[in-house]
Every structure is written in C-alpha cells, then in structure tokens.
Amino acid sequence: MLDVYEVYHRLILEVKKYITLKTLHDASEKLGIYYAKHYDIQNKTEQAALYDFVIYEEIDNDNTIIESFKIKYNPKSELEENLIKGMLESYTSLFIVKGISYDKNEIMLQDIVSNRIIPLKNNPEKFNVDDKTLHFLRIIKVGNIYISSDFQLLFPRKSEKTLRKLFNKSSLLERETTHRFINLFHYHRKVGLNR
Numbered sequence: 001m002l003d004v005y006e007v008y009h010r011l012i013l014e015v016k017k018y019i020t021l022k023t024l025h026d027a028s029e030k031l032g033i034y035y036a037k038h039y040d041i042q043n044k045t046e047q048a049a050l051y052d053f054v055i056y057e058e059i060d061n062d063n064t065i066i067e068s069f070k071i072k073y074n075p076k077s078e079l080e081e082n083l084i085k086g087m088l089e090s091y092t093s094l095f096i097v098k099g100i101s102y103d104k105n106e107i108m109l110q111d112i113v114s115n116r117i118i119p120l121k122n123n124p125e126k127f128n129v130d131d132k133t134l135h136f137l138r139i140i141k142v143g144n145i146y147i148s149s150d151f152q153l154l155f156p157r158k159s160e161k162t163l164r165k166l167f168n169k170s171s172l173l174e175r176e177t178t179h180r181f182i183n184l185f186h187y188h189r190k191v192g193l194n195r
Contacts, residue, residue: 001035003078003079007142009150010122018069018072019065023058028050031186032189033036045152052065052149056180057178064122067088081179083140092139092180094112095109095112095134096134096157097129097135100124102122113167118146119145134156136163153185153194154193159187167180
C-alpha cells in the first residue's frame with residue numbers, strides 16, 4: 001500500500017511540471033483564491049485543494065493537466081501506468097467514515113451520493129470514525145485498491161442537505177465535476193471543519 005502512495009507522490013511531482021503559471025492563475029480565480037491582484041490561500045487545506053483542482057479539473061488547451069501529462073509521459077512501470085489510468089478516471093464525492101482497520105491501513109468510507117462502500121487504503125491517522133463529519137475527497141482506483149489524492153475538505157454532517165444541493169448544481173460554463181469542486185470549495189470557506 002505504501003508503495004502505491006510513494007509512486008503516486010512521485011508522479012504528482014512530475015504532473016506539477018505540466019502546470020503553467022496561467023493554469024495556476026486561472027484555477028485560483030475560479031476558486032476565488034485570486035482577486036484584487038492578490039492571492040489569498042488561507043491554509044494548507046486550501047493549498048492542497050488548489051493543486052488537486054489544477055491537476056484534475058483545470059482545462060489547458062482542451063485537456064486537463066492530468067490528460068496532458070498522460071499524452072506526453074512514458075510510464076516507467078506497470079504501477080505507474082495503472083496509477084495514471086486511475087488518476088484519469090478519478091472522481092470526487094462526499095463520504096462518511098464507517099470504520100477503520102489499523103492493521104490493514106484501511107478506512108471504510110460510505111459514499112453518501114451513490115451509497116457505495118469504498119475500502120480506502122490510507123493512513124488511518126488521517127481519519128476518525130465520526131458520523132458527524134462529511135469528507136469531500138478524490139478517489140483513485142489502482143488495480144483492485146482505492147487510494148485518495150492529497151486533499152480533503154471536511155464539513156459538519158448537519159450541512160449534508162446544502163452539500164447535496166451544491167453537489168448536484170450544474171453550470172453551462174464548467175464541467176459538472178469542476179463546478180461541483182468550486183461550489184464545495186466556496187462552501188468550505190464558510191463552514192468547513194479543517195479551515
């Protein structure tokens with residue numbers, strides 16, 4: 001499991017080489033981090049969210065950064081190839097932690113949008129079994145395991161109704177997943193638990 005995350009983090013460093021100042025700036029404007037000629041990243045959570053947004057959602061010449069990366073990058077192993085495929089097919093959703101297995105480094109997540117259970121491989125220290133917290137995460141399937149990208153936005157469970165509305169809201173200007181990310185990012189600035 002740790003090997004997958006090591007390779008994932010190595011790949012992310014390679015992917016970041018494809019991020020231009022323009023795509024970073026455009027993403028910052030969309031997320032409301034840049035305004036009045038000033039960048040306003042309030043914490044590490046927002047920085048991680050910005051980079052996830054740039055890599056997976058921002059469009060540069062008709063491709064996302066991860067799509068551009070896949071076209072140009074030559075995978076050095078089968079694991080890298082599977083990771084890149086998983087990154088291209090990744091998705092975001094809202095989750096509740098249903099259980100943690102410390103010996104397996106596994107977190108049982110319930111996707112409250114699709115009502116699916118996801119056995120996420122990750123460091124259990126990053127999660128608590130708490131049905132009062134909703135997690136907005138990006139899930140990446142690699143072979144037969146699930147991992148997450150490096151960001152998570154935490155919300156109080158009492159905001160579930162509003163989050164579901166924001167999750168399903170669409171836009172003519174952005175792709176559905178991009179618009180969802182922007183909506184939840186803005187809402188996180190108001191009520192997020194890890195601000």
